[in-house]
Amino acid sequence: MGDLYHEQRAMRQMRRAALARGVMAVLDIGTSKMSCIVLQFDGPGQFREEDGVGPMAGQSNFRVIGAATTQSRGMRYGEIETMAETERAVRTVVSSAQKRAGVRVDHVIACLSGARPSSYGLAGEVTLASGKCADHDIGAVLASCDVPDFGRGREVLHAQPVNFAVDSRSGLSDPRDHVGNKLAVDVHALTIDGDAAGNLVHCIRRCDLELAGVASAAYVAGRAALVEDEQELGSACIDMGGGVTGVSIFVRKHMIFADAVRMGGELVTQDIARGLRVSTQMAEWLKTRHGGIEATGRDDREMIQVDGGAGGPAHETGDWDHDRRTVSRADLIGIMRPRVEEILDEVRAVLDAAGFDYMPSRQIVLTGGGSQIPGLETLAARILGQNVRIGRPLRIQGLAQNMTTPGHAATVGLALFAAHPQDEWWDFDMPVSSHGARSVRRVARWFRNHW
Amino acid sequence: MQQLTRPGDRHAMLGRPAPARPAPARPQAQPRPARRDPAPSRLAYRLNRIWLTPLYRRILRVGLPAFALAMVVGLYLSDETRRAEISGGVTAMVEKVQTRDEFMVHSMRIEGASPVVDKGLRAMLPVTLPASSFDIDLEALRVAVLNLDAVEKIELRIEPGGVLSAVVTERTPAMLWRHARGIELLDKTGHRVASATSRDVRPDLPMIAGEGANAAAAEAMTLIDAAGPILPRVRGLERMGARRWDLVLDRGQRIMLPEDRAVQALEHAIALDRTRTLLSRDVAVVDLRNGDRPIVRMGLTAQNTLRRARGEPEIGADGRIIEPPEDAAKAAAKKATTKKNTTNKSTAATKKPSKKG
Structure with a gap:
């Protein structure tokens, strides 16, 4: 766990370096297509208050200067199957995005849709020695989470503190300076298959790129496709990709559950090819x-x-x-419908397992390339629940019109993730490491930046 | 077999073989063009990334061509003969353009110059005509021509048709100036025009003399203008001590004018002449240097007349008393006293103003 902690911290460091350079690429490696957009970070202040733009949910400090999409190769079920082929596809998409941007990109944030994600809810509790929640207590309570056995070869992709509680006061987003005796935390951890993640890292390294972060496609698609109210009140984002249908559940602006169904649009294509005997x-x-x-x-x-x-x-x-x-x-x-029904049934099973029915608001947002099938809304409403809509990704500055389709929700979400990553466990200093003035300052800075 | 043969199929009946008819071939699958891998090779990808690096980009796009160019030019120019060739070629080209007929000056036209100045001007032209107009520095030529005393103003211009036009305004001599080194002609501002061998060259011009007379030439002109009635008698003006004027008349008469208000003093003298016929009398000097007290120095004849009337011995041109030969010894004893008196009287007039001046 410590190894992972340092790895993730190194990636955060890389992301900071990329922000300092001002240019970063995000790479969405999907089963059917790969898209890469190059972001230029101009810093805040390019919009004035009089322009009526405002902070724009945090996407106002960057713009897209180059974007490219290519057909994915060597991928299956959201995982890398043939390394060399995938590497070639990454090279294609990165070089064409670079060409359009006119700048060289060194840092990349990638997302992975498959690799069998599974999410865990962790809880930790610590006694507040000083009777008041100090900065280092947050690191301590995160470290005190009892980690279950994730299984062999699993890597933690996300570990986000979802909820803080001081004594009986739960639902705090910022527990600092709260007076109490006990500090408890709920952490949502998302693990993926470590080998798949390793393959991804290897592929990107082979393209002379530095990995500045990895995210789950279901999570970033949710960040792009769900509007703020939906993230706050509770909703599920279903990212219908080519090989994998990702499910992520958001409430109170945090992802609390994510999973993936290993079925997607390519199965539908296969069915058509077999059923109609065409290529x-x-x-x-x-x-x-x-x-x-x-x-x-x-x-x-x-x-x-x-x-x-x-x-x-x-x-x-x-x-x-x-x-x-x-x-x-x-x-x-007649060929397509049963397969889509089957996929949605699987999604339904995932949502049932996650206890989605007990959520206060049961909004379901369909996004991803598969959500563009005409009439999907009615079918999804019949299977999943009444509140279903097709989610398009958030608009970000400079993105071409052809990349504003639902199919690029994960790409856009990844850009948002690159600009404003949510706080993760490795953003806090571990208590075992010396929590001197430096770490306190870092936490203070982190809180200032994020809340 | 006969029934089966169609009536038109005469060739078959004649026993000729049916033409070979090719069987409809199954459409061949066209060879598929080899699909190019859209992915860049590792090398191409890396080169592309290097190309996108600003430093390399700048080096390759600016530095390398600039270096190559400098290298080639430097190597080419390192040879002495090549450099000479190039510079010679450039010079020849410039020469060729400059000596085009459009730029050539064929003749020089001088307006308003006397033959002497005309000749001098033609001699001063630094090139022999026809010459290119690029070789004629008009400004330098103008400055050089203006150094000629006779020329007051010159307008030089190259006119279409290759004519160098010079419009000269010459100085007109207004007076003669006699000084220690000879006689010069001056214009009315006192600037030298030319030298003269003698006064007879221009008898129509007034004469001035003395050191520094040319500097006060304008004043001299006004004085000569003011000397209207006595002008026939005027021989000239003399500058005394580079300070004031003396009007010299014939018969050795002289009107000494003050330093300032000289014209008024001259008019005063003329008025005296008109009322008292002063100048027609035997008066050697009219001293007007002191405006309040004009002093007259009498001539020798007048003095002797006066002395005779007084019964005093006459004096000679040198101021000495002419002794009667008979009582020379007696007179010698008396001489001391009388001489003292006469010298006192005569020097009183001359000494006073000189002390003042």
């Missing part, structure tokens, strides 16, 4: 161009040419009848 590219094109969930009578008459048009002449078999087939849109919907 994967053709199936992908059919899904995005004609796909749907709710069949109507009109869809029976709407015939779709399943020819070499999308796949190109290379997919011509020479059999005229085979190459000039048509299917009705109803057929396509």
Whole structure:
């Protein structure tokens, strides 16, 4: 645990160095696409109060100077399957983003959607010796959390203090200077498969980039797609990606649960390819161009040419009848709907396991590329609950229009995460280390910056 | 077999083979063009990143070309003959442009100059015509020409058609100045115009003399203008002690004018002449240096007339008493007293103003 603590602190240090340089890239490594945006940190003050912009939820101090998206390679279920292929894809996307930005990028913050995340709620308690919660007590209470056995080869990706309580007063966000005898904390820890994380780190190192942070895609998608009220009141963000559907639950502006279903849009494509006996590219094109969930009578008459048009002449078999087939849109919907239902059923199971039904507000936000299927809202409302909407990512300055689709929610969220990471366990000084004036000052500075 | 043969198929009936008809071929799958890997190679990626580094970028885009250029130019110019070639080429090119017909000056036109000045001006032109207008420094030429005393003003200009035009305003001589080194012609401001060999060169001009007379030439002109009625008698003006003027008349008469208000003093003398016919009398000097008390020095004849009337012995041109030969010894004893008296009388007039001046 100490090793991880130092590793994460090193990454935070790297992030600070990147902020000092002013240029940082965020890299969303997804199963179907990889996107990279280069952020320029101009510091606050580029907007004045008279402009009516305000701090803009913390995204006003940076802007996007280069963005690129490419097809992902060598990925499966949100994990790296073929290292060399993934490395090539990372090189492609980073170099084209750099080219558009016109600057060299050295620091990268990456997110990973798969790698079997599992979240734990930890609790810690410490007695306040001075009768008052001091700065070092916060570090002490975080260190006092009883850590369960995460399993072999698991790495902690996030460990965020969610709630502080002094004596019986719970729900504190800043317990400093509270008078009491006991300080308790609730920490949400998210662990992922350590080997998958190691592969990611290796891949990025091979591209001559320094890793300045790793985040869970479900978490960052939630930060981008959920509006502030939803984060405050409690909601679930479902990031329907290509290989993995991530679920994250937010309440009181903290993520309290995250999980991932190892099913995604690529399964739907596979089903179409198998069901209609077409190539994967053709199936992908059919899904995005004609796909749907709710069949109507009109869809029976709407015939779709399943020819070499999308796949190109290379997919011509020479059999005229085979190459000039048509299917009705109803057929396509008939293939897609059961798979989407299955995915949503799995999500439902995850939400049930997380106890989402007991949340005060049960808002569900669908985002990710898969959420663009027409008619998904009605199906999701039937399966998941009444309050369902499609979430688009927050607007950030300088982002191109084509990257404001729900599919880029994780990318945008990662940019927000890069600009304002939430406090994590490793942001506090461990009590075993000397908590002299320096660490106190650091905590004080941290609190000043973040609250 | 006969029934099967179509009526038009005459060739078959004639036993000729049917033309070979190719079977419709199955469409060949076109060779797929090798898809290029969109990913940059590791080397390309690294080079691209190096290229995006500002330092390398600046070195490669500015430093290296500048260095290469400097190197090539330096190597080329390190040879002496090449440098000479280049400079010679440049000079030749400049020469070629400058000696174009449009820039050539073919002739010089001088207006308003006397033949002497004209000749001098042509001699002063530093180049021989025709010459390029780039070789003629008009300003320097103007300064040089202005050093000529006879020239007051000159306008030099190269006119279209290759004509160097010089419009000269010459100084007009207004007086002659006689000094220790000869005679010079002066204009009315006192600036030298030319030298003269004798006074007869310009008998129409008034004459001034004395050290520093040219500096007060303007005053001399006003004095000569004021001497209207007596002008025929005026021989000239003499500057005394570089300070004041003497008007010299013929018959050795002289009007001594004061340092300031000289014109008024002269007018006073003229008025005296008009009322008392002062100057037609035997008067050697009219001393007007003291404005309150004009003093007249009488001529020798007048003095002797006066002396004769008084019964005193006459005096000679040298101021000595002419002794009657008979009583020379007697007179010698008497001489001391009389001489004292006469010298006292005659020097009183001359000494007083000189003490004052």
